[in-house]
Amino acid sequence: MKFNIRQETTGDHPAVYALTRAAFDGTEHCDGDEQDLVVRLRGSQAFIPELSLVAETAGKLIGHILFVRITIGGGDALMMAILSVLPQYQKQGGGGSLIARGHAAALQMGFPLSLLIGHPGFYPRFGYERASKYAVTQPFPAPDECVTVKILREDGKVLAGQAAFPLEFY
Numbered sequence: 001m002k003f004n005i006r007q008e009t010t011g012d013h014p015a016v017y018a019l020t021r022a023a024f025d026g027t028e029h030c031d032g033d034e035q036d037l038v039v040r041l042r043g044s045q046a047f048i049p050e051l052s053l054v055a056e057t058a059g060k061l062i063g064h065i066l067f068v069r070i071t072i073g074g075g076d077a078l079m080m081a082i083l084s085v086l087p088q089y090q091k092q093g094g095g096g097s098l099i100a101r102g103h104a105a106a107l108q109m110g111f112p113l114s115l116l117i118g119h120p121g122f123y124p125r126f127g128y129e130r131a132s133k134y135a136v137t138q139p140f141p142a143p144d145e146c147v148t149v150k151i152l153r154e155d156g157k158v159l160a161g162q163a164a165f166p167l168e169f170y
Helices: 010-024 034-042 094-108
Strands: 004-007 047-057 060-072 075-085 113-117 147-151 161-164
Touching: 004 094, 010 034, 010 060, 010 075, 034 047, 034 060, 034 075, 047 094, 060 094, 060 113, 075 094, 094 113
Parallel strands: 075 113
Antiparallel strands: 004 047, 047 060, 060 075, 060 161, 113 147
């Protein structure tokens, strides 16, 4: 399936809200707040418009990814805050296309790595490894296998230390 990946616009907000709700509805380890977290993060200082991307196919918005600015050990980094794909379009490449475009944009912007807390069986195929391997910790409890990082820059500079998330996560 072919996907058009582009930067989210304000006109996309209602569709992104609905697709995020649908994507996480009834999903294990989710609290039903994911779509509202997206709204809060858009209003935060951590928001980077160029890293809020949508996927569409046949004129329909089917996915969204949002990376936000965080710090790790005091250095600038990113967090993949959310990846949402409508259930009927999952496992068709839309999520992977969003991740790839997001990583490419983040690398162009100079970010060294992306951290995420997510399903341990899904993200390793995109280069995510356990954050503990790099001495990266998060500010709240989460299973070690769910806290992962993707090194974006291979210039030898890897951040280590505690990640500081935007207040909108709490």
